Amino acid sequence: MAQYPFEVPFEEVESNLDLYVSAVFSCLESEFLVLPKGPGFIEYAVFETGYEALKRSTSGFADMTAAAFLQAVSAAPIALVVLRTMIGFTPAELAYVATQRTGVDVTQGFARMIDRRIRMEPLKPLPAGEATTARIAALVQTLSALLNEGAPRVQSDKIHRLDKADTKIGLDGLRAMAGLGVPYAMLLYERFLGRPFAGHRDSVSELVGDNMESAIEEVLTRAGISFRKTRRAERLVGFDQAPDFIIPDEFNPRVVIEAKITEDDGTARDKVTRVQHLGEISITGQPPGQPRYEVIACIGGRGFGVRREDMRKLLRATQGKVFTTKTLDRLVDCSGLKDFASTRP
Numbered sequence: 001m002a003q004y005p006f007e008v009p010f011e012e013v014e015s016n017l018d019l020y021v022s023a024v025f026s027c028l029e030s031e032f033l034v035l036p037k038g039p040g041f042i043e044y045a046v047f048e049t050g051y052e053a054l055k056r057s058t059s060g061f062a063d064m065t066a067a068a069f070l071q072a073v074s075a076a077p078i079a080l081v082v083l084r085t086m087i088g089f090t091p092a093e094l095a096y097v098a099t100q101r102t103g104v105d106v107t108q109g110f111a112r113m114i115d116r117r118i119r120m121e122p123l124k125p126l127p128a129g130e131a132t133t134a135r136i137a138a139l140v141q142t143l144s145a146l147l148n149e150g151a152p153r154v155q156s157d158k159i160h161r162l163d164k165a166d167t168k169i170g171l172d173g174l175r176a177m178a179g180l181g182v183p184y185a186m187l188l189y190e191r192f193l194g195r196p197f198a199g200h201r202d203s204v205s206e207l208v209g210d211n212m213e214s215a216i217e218e219v220l221t222r223a224g225i226s227f228r229k230t231r232r233a234e235r236l237v238g239f240d241q242a243p244d245f246i247i248p249d250e251f252n253p254r255v256v257i258e259a260k261i262t263e264d265d266g267t268a269r270d271k272v273t274r275v276q277h278l279g280e281i282s283i284t285g286q287p288p289g290q291p292r293y294e295v296i297a298c299i300g301g302r303g304f305g306v307r308r309e310d311m312r313k314l315l316r317a318t319q320g321k322v323f324t325t326k327t328l329d330r331l332v333d334c335s336g337l338k339d340f341a342s343t344r345p
Helices: 010-015 015-024 044-057 064-074 077-089 092-100 107-122 128-150 173-178 184-194 197-204 207-223 263-283 309-316 325-330 338-340
Strands: 245-249 255-259 294-300 320-324
Touching: 010 173, 015 309, 044 064, 044 077, 044 107, 064 077, 064 128, 077 092, 077 107, 077 128, 107 128, 107 263, 128 173, 197 263, 207 245, 207 255, 207 294, 207 325, 255 263, 255 338, 263 294, 263 309, 309 320, 320 325
Parallel strands: 255 294, 294 320
Antiparallel strands: 245 255
């Protein structure tokens, strides 16, 4: 097998780019089948508690009024998440529709905050302030109305978000699903439209990226290297976009590291562009061949293994310094980081 691009002079990489693209592709790993639960993960037993609270307060879904729903949410706040799941809205979408329908100013930030609070403490009573109570009532009133109405007719080239097995025809459809069970083919079709675990995957996307950052931090710490780990969206002098790690610090950057994981090739292209930009900044105003700092990319996920041209750009932008989870153990010895190591394994 070919050597990795960080093991040879960049002139060798540049003269044989496709060979080294294949070398990086060979060690890319993907863990898209396994997701971190993260704080606020709702176990099925907890979700079912909310469902059963709704069933009791509505007399087996016979009384689908806002008052009955509020009773369930008061007894078990997780019931609000169950109701939102029936509709299939995100917290922000529900807030928008609730504001439109009720005239109560339910901000998207409030809806996300309440949703997060419930997921963290599913059975803890919700805040009882006047504004909070009014907003929660508006959310519940909107959910009740939507579930009672069902899906309206739309043009043949469109589909309404309520056109689902349990909400298409309003109360009769929901009661049938609750009482008789769900036809498996319809369940599979709606799962196809909605993507399994999509909401949870979105909520833990940062945790997935944190796995790579934590691994890099461990390598740097073990080698006794001084580093500055930046926060998301942090602004630093000299950088219009802050890299994930700066060695030794932002006042004298000598090495910068971008840690990127993606399972989507379109997102991978955006992340490559970000690394390219850091490379451009490093040579701006500098004598030829004397960049201000070395750029390193630490990548993971199948998204980076799709477009060969994107990997060519990444290798050029980093002068071959592209590492994966599999090769992180070579990070210090095969880059400018070795000049900052104060301990050796």
